[in-house]
Amino acid sequence: MLHIPILRQGKPYESVDKVELVHHATGEPIARVSQANSGMVVRDINRIDDAVLERFTVSELIDICKRAGERFVSSTLPIGDQEQTYDDYIRNLSATTGMPHNYCHANAQKIKRVLTELNVVIAGLTRGFDLSIIDKGYGEQNGRTLSYFRDGRTFGAVLPSNSPGVHGLWIPAIALKAPVVLKPGREEPWTPFRIIEALAAEGIPREALGFYPTDHAGAGELLRGVSRSMLFGGGDTTAPWRGDSRVEIHGPGYSKVILGDDTADDWEKYIDIIAGSIAANGGRSCINASAVWTPRNGKQIAEALAAKFAKVEPLAVDDPNAVIAAFANQAMAESMSEMIDFELKEPGAIDMTESVRGSHRLVTKDRVSYLLPTVIWCEDREHALRNREFLFPFASVVECPTAEMSKMIGSSLVVSAITKDQKLIDALMTSPDVDRLNIGAIPTYQLSWDQPHEGNLFEHLYRQRAFQAEPAA
Amino acid sequence: MTTTTSPSLEQRAVDAKTRLDDQTREIVQWHFDPKTGCPFWLEYASKLSWDPRKEVKCYDDLDKFDPFEDEWLRGGPVRRWVPKAYADKPIYTFETGGSTGVPKSRISIDDFRIDYEMFSETLSDDAFPRGGDWLMLGPTGPRRLRMAVEHLCQHRGGVCFHVDLDPRWVVKLVKSNRMQLMHEYRDHVINQGLTLLRAHEGIECLFTTPKLLEALCERVSLARMGVKGVFCGGTQLTAQFHRFAREELLEGKVEFVPTYGNTLMGLACHKPFDPADNYSITYHPPSPRAMIEIVDPKNAKRIVEYGEVGRARLTTLTKEFFVPRFLERDEAVRRPPCEKYPWDGAGDVRPFSGFAKPIVEGVY
Structure with missing residues (x-):
């Protein structure tokens, strides 16, 4: 049977504890998902090289993401010690979540769009300033000095199983140079795992890509351990984290x-x-x-x-x-x-x-x-x-x-x-x-990706600083 | 010339059952004899339509008792639990529960010493050196474990260092979702433990809980600090945690001894580590002084088959304390006898999933 490993700083790890995912309609086992104990999550977060993506420019990272977007919907990618085609992905996703295939395809296209048009998404978050300012730490924009530093040294996400499209929300963290630590939803490990493998295949260092299926306690340790995060969940799940500015809450929409x-x-x-x-x-x-x-x-x-x-x-x-x-x-x-x-x-x-x-x-x-x-x-x-x-x-x-x-x-x-x-x-x-x-007559689901959604991930990860440098002699 | 071969596991299991039957008869006679028994059981027996001293002839006859209710242990007078034969001895009370309301009290005289001296025999002298000092980084206050670990240490010739740890406060914090405070308290405990470890080079042995072990090992390498053995218990230990503790927290250099116990029963030892078990932990009770059986949650008199999951049912059979058929808050897999412990074990113990409200476990 398919085994979905933990990715400990990108390296596959088979846990002793596994959760079996079954087909929603037939009950047939689809995969066994390795579960991380909460201590492992803490240990690995504390050992992340939080500068691992600094060797790339934002522009290079956007290019990598763009290529990864194409791979996401076309390539055969590793999953544990096996491989997964795009069609396998759709079948698996639908099997464990009960989502119709047509919605799975539509959501996969949303992910692809975020990856391939990440420049537009990032521009929306940064309001279009020259992205080399992020690489250098400072620069000129419209005749003014602009300086930012990354306060979010590591970025975590506690993710849901309801709709794969939400994974578009954490992807920009990679282009913004923050290593990610993801806890997938129980029934939906498929999308984040495939995004990670697509990114790794295009050159994102695996150390920047953590994937930790875990329980409630593990999710708590993840949110406590990383420096910035996003949390999806209902009122009970999110209530303890409201008021913690390090955690961006994605609760019920109403x-x-x-x-x-x-x-x-x-x-x-x-x-x-x-x-x-x-x-x-x-x-x-x-x-x-x-x-x-x-x-x-x-x-x-x-x-x-x-x-x-x-x-x-x-x-x-x-x-x-x-x-x-x-x-x-x-x-x-x-x-x-x-x-x-x-x-x-x-x-x-x-x-x-x-x-x-x-x-x-x-x-x-x-x-x-x-x-x-x-x-x-x-x-x-x-x-x-x-x-x-x-x-x-x-x-x-x-x-x-x-x-x-x-x-x-x-x-x-x-x-x-x-x-x-x-x-x-x-x-x-x-x-x-x-x-x-x-x-106007705009459906609620129609998003413009060049604008932030429920919080601005750039502002979540970066802080502006006042900066002056003595001109070179 | 004569050769001796050790009896087969099957024969030793039969012998263990015989000892258990003998112990059952002796303990029932003791607790229900007006000269030696405690007021609680004597009064209990006066309301029965049958005489335990006549009708309990073997361990299985304890099924004639209704399940022990730990609610009986709440409130006083606590001396109703003291056997008359021990009325003049110094009495300890050990408590369990109590985050809210009246805690449950269990009296003790020497049981905790006897149990932990028996446990001591299972420890290796390399990992828990005789004369080595201990750090007790676990619950204190009116806890059996606090006294028991200190006695274990003294029994092995060491000195035991302690920190204060109030598990009831931890449970309150967890129940009210004040996790930040809970972590601050955990760090406060860890900081005190580290101070002791750094100040006393003779500390070679440690008792702690899984969560505290994780937190401690995030700060230091216990192997480099000179710790040789860790005795761990207090809350659930999953197979994955077991592996993680051996391979990573303790770096494969420090002995790891998981245990399962409680105030009512005492201490169950783990089946010796065997890679074939894939880190699954099986606990064997200290038979014949106490038993753990895995029973059908819907019919607590039916012991489930080997490999099946059921609810843990405890029975304590000592002269100090008699607890027949107590249904624990845990479930486990029934496992067969092993070479070291020729009676049934409880595998992969975890909180009982059949309760409407989940059980809260804290750092302790």
């Missing part, structure tokens, strides 16, 4: 589509954008909308979304028409569905999809469960379901006067505000609760 007074009556024009925002990528990303806020016509919008989503069927992952993922962990799907049902008992919210579809959202086929898209009409805008996020296409539709919206929507990773109402736009522009803001 992303939203908002209609203004000027567009609420034309909602039918935007229904496809709204539906796409909810259901793209199987509804598994933090950039998927989990709520639609409108000053009126809420019930009609909810009904129209329900009518669209009621057609969605649970299909096998290799079916090209599959649009929702399977849950290998049936208990997880059941508990999410039970939570929604429990909260629906509180008056003021109705599951519109269930009445249109005529069946419950939870579908179980042999070993696998599916959660069918669910739209809740929240008549009561204080209802608990107004602001929930789940790992499947789920959204609430809430009515609220636009004057109150910016204060009522709560923390939101992405807000797509389909409006020209300047008052509403101004309120959203000044809201500290909104991270990414799209004005």
